[in-house]
Amino acid sequence: xxxxxxxxxxxxxxxxxxxxxxxxxxxxxxxxxxxxxxxxxxxxxxxxxxxxxxxxxxxxxxxxxxxxxxxxxxxxxxxxxxxxxxxxxxxxxxxxxxxxxxxxxxxxxxxxxxxxxxxxxxxxxxxxxxxxxxxxxxxxxxxxxxxxxxxxxxxxxxxxxxxxxxxxxxxxxxxxxxxxxxxxxxxxxxxxxxxxxxxxxxxxxxxxxxxxxxxxxxxxxxxxxxxxxxxxxxxxxxxxxxxxxxxxxxxxxxxxxxxxxxxxxxxxxxxxxxxxxxxxxxxxxxxxxxxxxxxxxxxxxxxxxxxxxxxxxxxxxxxxxxxxxxxxxxxxxxxxxxxxxxxxxxxxxxxxxxxxxxxxxxxxxxxxxxxxxxxxxxxxxxxxxxxxxxxxxxxxxxxxxxxxxxxxxxxxxxxxxxxxxxxxxxxxxxxxxxxxxxxxxxxxxxxxxxxxxxxxxxxxxxxxxxxxxxxxxxxxxxxxxxxxxxxxxxxxxxxxxxxxxxxxxxxxxxxxxxxxxxxxxxxxxxxxxxxxxxxxxxxxxxxxxxxxxxxxxxxxxxxxxxxxxxxxxxxxxxxxxxxxxxxxxxxxxxxxxxxxxxxxxxxxxxxxxxxxxxxxxxxxxxxxxxxxxxxxxxxxxxxxxxxxxxxxxxxxxxxxxxxxxxxxxxxxxxxxxxxxxxxxxxxxxxxxxxxxxxxxxxxxxxxxxxxxxxxxxxxxxxxxxxxxxxxxxxxxxxxxxxxxxxxxxxxxxxxxxxxxxxxxxxxxxxxxxxx
Numbered sequence: 006x007x008x009x010x011x012x013x014x015x016x017x018x019x020x021x022x023x024x025x026x027x028x029x030x031x032x033x034x035x036x037x038x039x040x041x042x043x044x045x046x047x048x049x050x051x052x053x054x055x056x057x058x059x060x061x062x063x064x065x066x067x068x069x070x071x072x073x074x075x076x077x078x079x080x081x082x083x084x085x086x087x088x089x090x091x092x093x094x095x096x097x098x099x100x101x102x103x104x105x106x107x108x109x110x111x112x113x114x115x116x117x118x119x120x121x122x123x124x125x126x127x128x129x130x131x132x133x134x135x136x137x138x139x140x141x142x143x144x145x146x147x148x149x150x151x152x153x154x155x156x157x158x159x160x161x162x163x164x165x166x167x168x169x170x171x172x173x174x175x176x177x178x179x180x181x182x183x184x185x186x187x188x189x190x191x192x193x194x195x196x197x198x199x200x201x202x203x204x205x206x207x208x209x210x211x212x213x214x215x216x217x218x219x220x221x222x223x224x225x226x227x228x229x230x231x232x233x234x235x236x237x238x239x240x241x242x243x244x245x246x247x248x249x250x251x252x253x254x255x256x257x258x259x260x261x262x263x264x265x266x267x268x269x270x271x272x273x274x275x276x277x278x279x280x281x282x283x284x285x286x287x288x289x290x291x292x293x294x295x296x297x298x299x300x301x302x303x304x305x306x307x308x309x310x311x312x313x314x315x316x317x318x319x320x321x322x323x324x325x326x327x328x329x330x331x332x333x334x335x336x337x338x339x340x341x342x343x344x345x346x347x348x349x350x351x352x353x354x355x356x357x358x359x360x361x362x363x364x365x366x367x368x369x370x371x372x373x374x375x376x377x378x379x380x381x382x383x384x385x386x387x388x389x390x391x392x393x394x395x396x397x398x399x400x401x402x403x404x405x406x407x408x409x410x411x412x413x414x415x416x417x418x419x420x421x422x423x424x425x426x427x428x429x430x431x432x433x434x435x436x437x438x439x440x441x442x443x444x445x446x447x448x449x450x451x452x453x454x455x456x457x458x459x460x461x462x463x464x465x466x467x468x469x470x471x472x473x474x475x476x477x478x479x480x481x482x483x484x485x486x487x488x489x490x491x492x493x494x495x496x497x498x499x500x501x502x503x504x505x506x507x508x509x510x511x512x513x514x515x516x517x518x519x520x521x522x523x524x525x526x527x528x529x530x531x532x533x534x535x536x537x538x539x540x541x542x543x544x545x546x547x548x549x550x551x552x553x554x555x556x557x558x559x560x561x562x563x564x565x566x567x568x569x570x571x572x573x574x575x576x577x578x579x580x581x582x583x584x585x586x587x588x589x590x591x592x593x594x595x596x597x598x599x600x601x602x603x604x605x606x607x608x609x610x611x612x613x614x615x616x617x618x619x620x621x622x623x624x625x626x627x628x629x630x631x632x633x634x635x636x637x638x639x640x641x642x643x644x645x646x647x648x649x650x651x652x653x654x655x656x657x658x659x660x661x662x663x664x665x666x667x668x669x670x671x672x673x674x675x676x677x678x679x680x681x682x683x684x685x686x687x688x689x690x691x692x693x694x695x696x697x698x699x700x701x702x703x704x705x706x707x708x709x710x711x712x713x714x715x716x717x718x719x720x721x722x723x724x725x726x727x728x729x730x731x732x733x734x735x736x737x738x739x740x741x742x743x744x745x746x747x748x749x750x751x752x753x754x755x756x757x758x759x760x761x762x763x764x765x766x767x768x769x770x771x772x773x774x775x776x
Contacts, residue, residue, distance in 0.1 A: 052226075053148075053224040053225060053226055054086050054088060054145075054225045054226060054227050054230055054231070055086060055088035055224070055225040056222075056223075056224045056225075086138075086230040086231060086233070088136065088137070088138045088139065088225055088231065088233075089135075089136070089137040089138045089237075134205075134206035134223070135203065135204075135205055135206075136198075136203065136204040136205075136206070136225060137202065137203050138202060138231060138233040138237075139198040139202040139203065139204065139225075139227075139231045140198065140202055140227075140231040140232060141198060141199065141200045141202045142197065142198060142199070142200055143197065143198050143202075143227065143231075144195060144196075144197045144198075144227075145195070145196060145197070145198060145204065145225055145226065145227045146193060146194075146195050146225075146226040146227070147193070147194055147195070147196055147204070147223070147224070147225060147226070148191050148192070148193050148222075148223070148224040148226065149165065149177075149178075149191065149192045149193075149194070149222075149223060150191050150222030150223065150224075164176055164178070164179040165177045165178055165179075165206055165207070166206070166207045167196050167204075167205075167206065167207075177192075177194045177196070177206070178192045178194060191222075202231065202233075234541075235462050235463075235464065235477055235479050235541055236479075236541055236542070237479055237480070238479075238480055238481070239480070240453055240456060240459055240480050240482070240483050241455070241456075241485075242455070242456065242485050242486045243485060243486065244485045244486070244487055244545070245482065245485075245542065245543070246542075247542045247543070247544045248539075248542060249270065249538050249539055249542065250268060250269065250270055250544060253270055253631060255631075255632065256631075256632045256633070256634050256698045257270070257271060257631055257632070257633050257634070258633070258634050258635070259271075259510070259633045259634065259635050259714065259715060260634075260635055260636055260637065260715075260724065261509075261510050261724060261725055262508075262509035262510030262511075262714065262723050262724065262725020262726065262739075263509040263510060263614055263643065263712040263713070263714040263723045263725055264509075264510055264633075264712055264713050264714050265509060265510065265511065265536075265614055265616065265617070265711070265712050266279070266617060266618070266619050266628075266710065266711065266712060267511075267536050267544070267546065267616050267617045268536065268544050268546060270538060270631075271630050271631055271633070272628060272629070272630060272631070273629050273630060273631045273700065274627075274628075274629045275619065275626070275627065275628040275629065276621075276626040276627055276628075277619035277620055277621055277626045277627070277628050277705065277710070278619070278620050278621075279617055279618070279619055279620070280617065280618050280620050280709070281546070281547035281549065281616065281617050282611065282612070282615050282616060282617065282618065283549060283550065283551050283552075283553070283611075284551050284552060284580075284582050284609035284610060284611040285609060285610055285611070286562075286607060286608070286609045287354065287607070287608040287609065287610065289354060289608070290561055290562075290607035290608060291561040291562075291586065291605035291606055291607045292354055292355075292356060292583075292606060292607060292608045293317045293318075293335065293337065293348060293356050293605060293606040294317055294603075294605045295315040295316050295317040295318075295339075295340075295603060295604065295605065296317075297317075297339075297358060297368070297369075299339055299340060299343070299344065299346075299365065299368050299370060300315055300316060300317050300339045300340050300346075301313070301315040301340060302339075302340040302341070302343045302344075303340060303341045303342070303343060304341075304342060304343060304375045313601060314340075314341040314601070314602045314603070314604060315340070315341070315602075315603055315604070316338055316339070316340055316341050316602075316603070316604030316605070317337055317338075317339060317346070317348075317604070317605055317606060318337055318338050318567075318585035318586075318587075318604035318605060318606050319335065319336070319337050319338070319567070319568075319569040319570070319583055319584070319585045319606050320337075320338045320377070320378055320379065320567055320585060321378050321379060321380050321435045321502065321504055321567065321568070321569065321570045322335075322336040322337050322338065322345065322379050322380065322381055322569060322570055323335075323336045323380060323381035323382060323383070323569055323570035323571045323729070324336070324353075324569045324570075324571055324574065324581075324583045324729060325381075325383040325417075325571055325574070325729045325730055326353075326574055326729065326730035326731045326732060326734070327383060327416075327417070327730075328730065328734060328735050328736070329393075329416075330349075330416070331732070332349045332350065332351065333349065333350040333351070333352070333353045333356075333574070334347060334348075334349055334383075334417050335347070335348045335349070335350070335356060335569075335583065335606070336371075336379075336381040336396075336417065336570075337585075337606060338376065338379070338604070339369070339370060341604070342375060342376050342377055342401070343373075343375070343376075344364070344370045344371075344372060344373050344374065344376070345370070345371055345372040345374070345376065345379055345381070345396070345398065346358070346368075346369045346370050346371060347359070347361065347369050347371050347417055347418060348369065351752055352752050353574065353576060353581050353608070353752075354608065361418055363418060363419060371414075371417070371418055371419075371420060372396065372398065372412070372420055374398060374400050374410070375400060375401045376398050376399065376400050376401070377399040377400070377401065377407060377432045377433070378399045378432060378433045378434060378435055378450075378502070379396065379397065379398040379399065379570075380396070380397040380398075380435045380436045380437070380504075380570040381394060381395070381396050381397075381417070381570055382394070382395045382396075382397070382436070382437070382438060382570060382571070383417070383571070383729070383730070384438065385730075385736050385737040386438070386440065386443075386737065390415055391413060391414075391415045391421075392413040392414075392415075393414070393415055393416070393417075394413065394414040394415070394416070394417045394420075395411065395412070395413060395414075395468060396410070396411070396412040396413075396414070396420060397409050397410075397411055397435070397436040397468075397472070398410045398412070399430060399432055399433070399434050406429055407429065407430050407431065407432045407434070408426050408427050408428065408429060408430060409425075409426070409427040409430055409434060409436070409447075409472050410423040410425070410426055410427075411423060411424050411425040411426075411427075411468060411469060411472055412424065424469060425469045425472045425473055426472075427472040427473070427475070428475070430449055430450070431449055431450025431451055431452070432450060433450040433458075433501060433502045434447065434448065434449045434450050435447075435448045435502060435503070435504055435570065436448065436468070436471070437504065437505045437506060437570070438507075439464070439505075439507065439512065439540050440507050440726060440737060441507060441512070441540060442464070442540050443466060444464040444465060444466055445464065445465055445466070445467070445468045445471045446462065446463070446464045446471075446505070446540070447461075447462070447463040447464070447471055447472070447475060447478075448460050448461075448462070448481070448502070448503045448504070448505065449461040449462075449463065449475070449478070450502065451480075453480075453483065456483045456484065456499060457483070457484070457497065457499030457500075457519075458483070458484075458499040458500050458501055458519065459480065459481070459482065459483035459499070459500060460481045460482050460483065460500060460502075460503050461478050461479060461480060461481050462478070462479055462480075462481035462541065463475040463476060463477060463478040463479075464476075464477070481503075481541070482500065482503065482543055483499065483500045484497075484498045484499045484500045484518055484519075487545070487548050488518050488520075488533075488548060489520075489548065490520055490521065491520035491521050491529045493523070494520060494521030494522070494523070494529065495521070496520070496521035496522075498518050498519060498520045498521070499518075499519050500516060500517070500518065500519070501517040501518065501519040501528075501530050501567070502517045502567065502568075503515065503516055503517070504517075504568045504569070504570055504571075504572055505537075505572065506571055506572040506573070506726075506728045506729065507726035507728065507737075508572070508573070508725075508726055508727070508728045509614070509712075509714075509723060509725035509726060509727075509739075510538075510725050511536050511537060511538050512536070512537040512538075512540060513534060513535075513536065513572050513573065513728065514534065514535035514536070514537060514543055514545075515532050515533075515534065515551075515568035515572050516532065516533045516534070516535050516543075516545065517530050517531070517532050517566065517567050517568060518530065518531060518532075518533055518550070523564065525558075525589070527563060527564035527565060527587060527602075528564055528565050528587075529554060529564050530554065530564060530565050530566050530567065531550035531552060531553045531554045531566045532550060532551055532552035532566050532567070532568050532584055533545065533547070533548060533549070533550050533551055534547065534551040534616060536616075546617075547616075547617070550566075551582070551609075551611075551616075552566055552568070552582060552584045552609055553566075554566045554586065555586075558588070558589060559588065559589070560586075560588060561586045561588050561603075561605050561607055562584070562586030562587075562588070562607060563586065563587060563588045563589070564586070564587050564588075565585070565586060565587035565604070566584050566585065566586050567584060567585050568582070568583075568584055569582075569583040569584065569585075569606075569729075570729075571728060571729030571730075572728055572729065573611075573728045573729060574728060574729045574730060574731045575613065575727045575728060575730070575731035575734070575739075575745070576731045576732060576749045576752075577613075577731075577732075577745070577746045577749030577750060578612065578613050578678075578679040578680075578746065578749075579610045579611065579612065579613060580610065580611045580612070580613055580615070580728075581608060581609075581610055581731075582608070582609045582610070582611065583606055583607070583608055583609075584606070584607055584609065585604055585605065585606050585607075586604070586605060586606075586607055587602050587603070587604050588602070588603050588605075589601060589602065589603070612643075612679065612711065613643065613679040613711075614643045614679065614711040614712040615711055617711070618645070618709035618710065618711050619705075619709065619710045619711075620708070620709045620710075621649070621705040621706050621707065621708055621709075622706070622707065623706060623707055624706065625704055625705065625706040626704075626705055626706070627702055627703065627704055627705070628702070628703045628705070628710065629656070629700055629701070629702045629703075630700050630701045630702075631700065632658055632698040632699065632700055633698070633699065633700070633701070634696070634697070634698055634699075635691075635695060635696075635715040636695055636696060636717065637691065637695065637714075637715035637716050637717045638690035638691045638692050638695060638715070638716075638717060639682055639690055639691065639715065639716045639717075639718070639719055639721070640653065640682065640683040640691060640701070640713065640714075640715055641680060641681060641682050641683065641713065641714050641715070641716055641721045641723075642674070642681055642683055642703075642710060642711075642712065642713045643678070643679045643680065643681075643710070643711040643712040643713075644674060644676065644677070644678065644681060644705075644708060644709065644710050644711065645677045645708055645709045645711070646674060646675055646676065646677065646705065646706075646707060646708025646709070647675065647676060647677040647708075648675075648707050648708075649675065649705065649706045649707025649708035650673045650674065650675050650705070650706055650707070650708070651673070651674045651675075651683075651703060651704065651705045651708055651710065652668050652671040652673050652674070652703075652704045653666075653668070653671050653683050653701055653702065653703050653704070654666055654667050654668045654671060654701075654702050654704075655691075655694055655699050655700070655701060655702075656699060656700040656701075656702055657697075657698075657699060657700075658698050658699070658700075660700070663693075663694060663699065665685055665686065665687035665688050666685050666688060666691075666694065667685070668702075668704055670685045670686045670687055670688075671683065671684070671685050671686075672684045672685070672686065679711070680721045680742065680743060680746070682719070682721065691715065701713065716742065718742060720741060720742030720743050720744060721742035721743055722739050722740050722741055722742035723738075723739045723742070724738055724739060724740060725738060725739055726738055726739075727739050731745065731749065732745065732748040732749045732751070732752045733745030733746070733747065733748025733749060
C-alpha cells in the first residue's frame with residue numbers, strides 16, 4: 006500500500022510515452038475532481054466516457070497525469086466521469102514492477118488508483134493497463150490507439166489480453182512489427198468489466214521474449230457514465246461541494262431517524278433563522294484524571310522525546326454504553342502511548358478504574374502495547390459474541406513505522422491476539438462503522454504539501470479485509486480556508502483527525518482542527534462538527550468549535566483536544582461528548598519544559614439533536630419541508646417553545662393542505678421538550694397520509710425547532726442510530742422512544758424527564774405530552 010509518510014516523489018529520466026510531468030504523491034494524491042453521486046444517462050454511444058492522450062499531443066484530458074521514470078510506473082489519470090487508468094511505461098512490462106524500497110510491494114499497490122482487493126499475478130503476460138471506476142459486470146467498448154510494438158529485433162509483437170492468461174481465447178489483438186503498415190492506428194474491442202467495476206489489460210509477447218508497449222491514446226465508450234464509489238475529489242483550500250445539497254432528491258424517505266435541521270436538505274422554504282450551538286463543559290471536568298502509577302509510565306524509547314507526561318485520555322479510543330452490562334465503558338490511553346485501559350461508570354460522570362488483573366496485577370490495563378491512536382468499537386451488528394468489541398490500535402514499529410492491529414473481545418476486558426496487522430499507515434488513523442452502507446471505514450491520516458494533514462477514505466464490509474487491503478483508498482477531506490487560524494499563532498490550520506458515527510438519520514463527524522503550536526509546545530487542537538448524509542461528503546456549516554480548547558494555561562483543556570471513538574452518547578434529553586485535553590503538569594516548570602504535560606478526559610453536553618435550531622421571534626414564522634415519504638403514524642418534534650407556540654399542517658405534492666391536518670386543527674405545543682407529539686383534532690394518527698409524498702409546514706413563534714420525525718409507535722421511537730448508545734437502548738437504534746428517557750433518569754439524577762411522558766391512552770405505549 007502507499008506510504009503515508011512520503012509526501013512527494015518526483016519523476017526522473019524520460020518516458021517513451023512522453024507523459025506530462027507532474028508531482029506524484031505516494032501518500033494519497035490530490036485527484037482531479039469528479040463528483041459522481043448524481044449521474045445522468047443518455048450520452049451518445051460514440052462520445053467517449055473517458056478519453057486520454059498518452060502522447061500528450063492534443064488529447065482531451067491532460068490534467069491528472071503523473072509521470073515517473075521509465076523503470077517504474079508509466080502514469081495514471083483520473084478522467085471524465087471518474088474513470089481511472091493506470092498505464093505501464095517503456096521498460097516496465099507490468100505494473101507489478103520495481104520500487105524496491107517498498108520491500109516487494111508492486112507499483113500498482115503504491116499507485117494513486119490502487120485497488121488491492123486482490124493480488125495481481127505475474128504470468129507470461131504482464132498487467133499494463135488497469136481501468137477502474139466502471140459499473141460492475143457492464144460491457145464497454147475500448148478504443149486503443151497503438152503504435153508499432155516489439156523488442157528491438159526479436160520479432161516479438163505486442164499482444165493485448167483481457168486477463169492474466171496468455172491464451173488465444175483471451176487475446177484482444179496483436180500489433181505489427183516496426184515499419185509495418187499496420188502500425189499507428191486505432192483498434193476497437195469490447196470487454197465486460199468485472200464485479201468490482203474493473204477492466205484489466207495484460208501485455209504478452211508473440212513468442213519467447215518481451216515486447217514493449219508503445220501506444221498513443223485510449224478511449225472508453227459505454228451507454229452511460231458509471232456510478233463511481235467512493236467518489237474522487239481534489240483537495241484544495243476551497244471547501245468541497247456537497248452534491249446531495251446541490252441536487253437533493255425530489256422525494257426524501259424519512260423512516261430512519263430524527264430529521265435534524267442542520268442544513269437545507271429537508272427544507273423547501275423557510276422564514277426561520279438557523280442558529281448553531283456548542284456543547285457545554287461539565288462542572289466536574291476533567292471526569293477522568295491520571296491518578297494511578299501506571300498512568301504515569303512512558304515507553305523507554307519515548308522518554309527522551311516526551312519527558313514525563315502522565316495520562317488518562319481518550320486519543321479516539323472510545324466511550325460506549327454497553328447494554329449487556331448496563332454500564333458506561335471508557336477505553337483510554339493509560340500513561341503516554343503505554344497501554345489501553347478501561348474505566349466504567351453508572352452515570353457517565355463518575356468513573357471507576359476496576360482492578361481487572363488481565364495484563365498487570367491490580368490495574369485496569371486491558372492491552373499492553375506501544376500505541377498511538379486507537380479506536381475501540383462496540384459492534385452491535387456483530388453476530389459472533391466473542392467479537393462484540395473491536396480494537397483498531399495504531400502501534401509503533403522500528404523507524405516510527407505505524408500499523409493497525411485488529412483485536413476482538415466479548416466484553417471489552419479480555420482481548421484476542423492481533424487477528425490482522427495492516428501495512429503502514431499514518432499515526433492518527435482511525436476506523437468507524439457506517440451502518441447506512443454497512444461498511445467499516447478507515448479514516449487514514451495522510452498529508453498533502455499545500456494542506457498539511459489530510460484524511461483518506463477506504464471502506465469494506467469486513468473489518469479484517471479493510472485492514473488487509475485498504476481497497477479503493479482515495480483522498481477524502483482536509484481543513485480549508487474557512488477554518489480560522491488561532492489568533493495568537495496565525496499558522497494555517499490542518500485536519501488532525503476525523504472520527505465519525507451514525508446519529509439518527511446522518512453521520513456526525515468530529516473534526517479535530519490543528520491551529521498551530523503555542524510557545525510552550527502545546528498543540529492548539531479543538532473539535533468541530535460536520536454532517537454527512539451519503540457517508541463521504543461533509544457539510545461543515547459551523548466552524549465554531551463544538552468542543553473548544555481553553556485559553557487559560559492551567560485548564561485541563563489548554564490544548565490538544567481530541568474526540569472519543571463513538572463521538573457521543575444519548576443520555577435522556579442530552580448528548581454526552583467526551584474529549585481528551587492536555588495541560589501543564591502541576592509544578593512542572595509552568596508547563597514550559599517539554600513533556601511535562603497532563604493528559605485527561607473531560608465531558609461536554611448538548612441538547613439532544615441540538616447542533617442547530619431553526620428559530621422564530623415574536624412574529625410567527627414558517628418552515629416547509631420538501632416532499633417526504635414515511636410509513637409511520639405519529640409526528641414528533643424536538644422543540645423549545647415554552648414561552649411560544651408551534652403548530653403544523655400537512656400538504657400534498659401540489660402544496661394543498663390535506664384535511665384534517667390543517668393548522669387550525671393542530672393542537673398547539675407550548676413546551677420545551679426533546680420529544681413531543683404533534684396531534685390534530687379529527688385524526689387519531691397519520692395513517693391517511695402514510696406512504697404518500699407530503700410536505701410538513703411548521704408554524705412557530707417565540708421558539709426553536711431542532712428536529713422532526715414520524716414514528717410507527719406512540720413511544721416516539723425514531724428507529725434512527727444512537728451513536729455510542731445510552732441508557733435504555735438495547736441496540737444500535739432507538740426502538741424504545743420515551744422509555745430511554747426514563748432509563749437515563751434512573752441512572753443520572755441530573756436528567757429530569759418527567760415532562761416527556763404521560764399516562765397511556767387506551768392502553769397504548771407511553772407517548773410524548775403535546776399539551
